[in-house]
């Protein structure tokens with residue numbers, strides 16, 4: 357017994373000493389960058405915990421106010437150094453955006469924060485094969501497969517939402533949205549009937565969570581112990597085997613047909629599996645590689661889309677004064693352009709409401725983390741030493757009064773109005789498409805999807821799906837918050853990012869209002 361206690365105490369002392377020494381040697385290399393929060397080993401540890409569990413944007417907003425256009429450092433559990441260097445201002449953002457990946461690396465930043473070597477497999481660090489497929493055929497499928505998307509979301513809403521003419525409470529909106537989004541997205545990713553298979557969907561939904569929780573455990577594990585702890589917390593191998601069992605026959609059959617008929621082969625079903633096979637080099641056209649690429653797309657898509665959907669639904673339920681104008685726009689666009697990608701793109705008020713929800717209550721706290729592979733010095737003299745991670749003060753920018761008037765107020769038609777103003781000022785005529793202020797457009801004042809060469813390739817897919825679901829909800833349901841609340845419940849902070857409150861509820865009834 358005494359031996360066990362001694363071993364425990366010795367491990368705790370070793371663990372503490374390891375982190376103490378590391379903290380001091382690591383911090384000394386970025387002493388030239390001012391700190392927001394504490395510089396002290398123990399107090400800064402408290403800062404990390406606070407940022408993870410409470411208002412993680414508080415420190416970022418404070419840093420942005422104090423060091424706007426320059427840099428500050430902040431404690432984070434998501435880098436091996438335990439620090440982020442956070443920058444802002446046009447010049448620094450432009451330099452960050454354009455610097456080569458050999459110097460500041462996106463993939464290495466992601467690999468570190470998600471500990472992908474163990475949690476999602478070494479492939480996610482080295483292969484980028486899914487990006488052209490997402491940018492190309494998957495995004496184009498919004499034009500050709502919109503009716504499938506709509507069919508699935510209607511079916512999923514019928515399955516998961518209350519079906520009553522009286523107000524009925526939906527107890528956990530977010531959990532429900534994960535099911536709706538997983539099914540709807542997988543109608544395009546793997547098609548029917550698999551997109552409705554409960555076991556397949558459970559694997560896709562659960563896998564992302566296991567990556568996030570696994571990375572969390574590994575970030576606190578000393579490097580030399582990771583090969584031991586990694587396999588204990590990772591579910592990637594077992595999940596891949598289970599998903600392979602669902603996809604194997606399809607992949608083998610399509611690969612066989614493809615090999616026989618070359619590029620011209622006729623397919624019964626166009627989906628992500630086929631596009632991944634098409635895009636793969638001959639040596640990586642195997643069941644395991646294609647399966648893990650389909651899983652990586654699910655990983656990138658399901659929880660991000662459902663988090664956005666939940667935030668915007670909570671805003672919609674709180675702000676019922678917007679419903680009439682939104683319904684009018686949706687009905688007008690659908691009667692002119694039908695249920696299509698085109699009609700959702702033309703719903704500028706809906707897009708504005710969605711973008712404002714993401715600005716005010718979305719998850720973007722930091723933007724575009726990049727790990728320095730070699731020392732990098734900005735033109736203002738601030739150096740990011742090799743091994744350190746630099747990122748953008750996204751939540752600070754989203755709350756900057758010089759960029760967004762009355763930034764703390766929710767203005768559902770803020771971006772619609774900005775577009776109208778821009779249009780009135782344009783000599784060559786109004787920008788009827790309103791693309792400049794749309795949620796998918798990238799610019800240094802809008803960080804939901806990053807910026808530069810790694811900006812989210814799935815944003816058009818994600819937002820079209822969210823808009824299509826919102827159209828269906830607004831046209832077919834009335835929704836409100838419990839007690840007719842007019843503010844959504846405050847967000848919940850996990851892993852330094854904001855998410856909607858896990859148990860948040862919305863009341864639904866079949867649409868009564870005209």
Ligand code: HEM
Pocket residue numbers: 462484486487490494653656657658660661664723724725803804805806807808809810811812813814815817818819
């Ligand atoms: C509303 C939902 C989504 C949000 C908020 C979101 C956000 C982001 C952000 C912030 C980045 C990093 C950009 C950067 O650092 O510059 C990113 C990258 C990425 N996203 Fe998304 N995303 C969403 C949906 C999706 C979907 C649906 C897919 C796939 C269909 C996807 C696939 C990816 C991929 C593959 C990358 C990495 C790009 C690269 O390696 O160059 N995302 N996303």
